[in-house]
Amino acid sequence: DSGVTQTPKHLITATGQRVTLRCSPRSGDLSVYWYQQSLDQGLQFLIQYYNGEERAKGNILERFSAQQFPDLHSELNLSSLELGDSALYFCASSATGSLNTEAFFGQGTRLTVV
């Protein structure tokens, strides 16, 4: 158990809908990272938050947004969903704002858009 909790584990929704994925980092970790893993593109970095502030941004679509709350949990919001958004979404946490420290991954949320 990495200590990172993601909910829900599975999500099936229709095109055009909006969903929210949730991540609770390991106790004491200040950074949360979101990744998307689709079959044809592998793991891709989406966005990082550190202590409530956006720290780094990757290939995140404008239809996607995220935030980190004062209790350090984070939510990834995906809207106007398309079939191509079907993927595994992972969050990871680390103690600092840098990836030069160990990162711990959640079990992922498998999103299926039909």
Place this chain on the structure above:
Amino acid sequence: KNEVEQSPQNLTAQEGEFITINCSYSVGISALHWLQQHPGGGIVSLFMLSSGKKKHGRLIATINIQEKHSSLHITASHPRDSAVYICAVPNTGNQFYFGTGTSLTVIP
């Protein structure tokens, strides 16, 4: 060109064999991560290293910063080691460059 290259892409081994997975990268880094992804999809962080060698059970990771190369070794491989192993390096933008992964199957 990918910033992180892994080899081999696929590997099948007999139980008990010694296994090596290689990772070469082209960017300047101060740390490298090895991750394991099981068929169920979950990702586990195996190692984060910036120099030398680390060992955890039957897993050994080495890195040569000058040569921009890292290896992950599994001694006395077991079917439960079957997974995808991913090398990841952070860039200056605090993002990971991920290797494409090595899919390992260990046959009893």
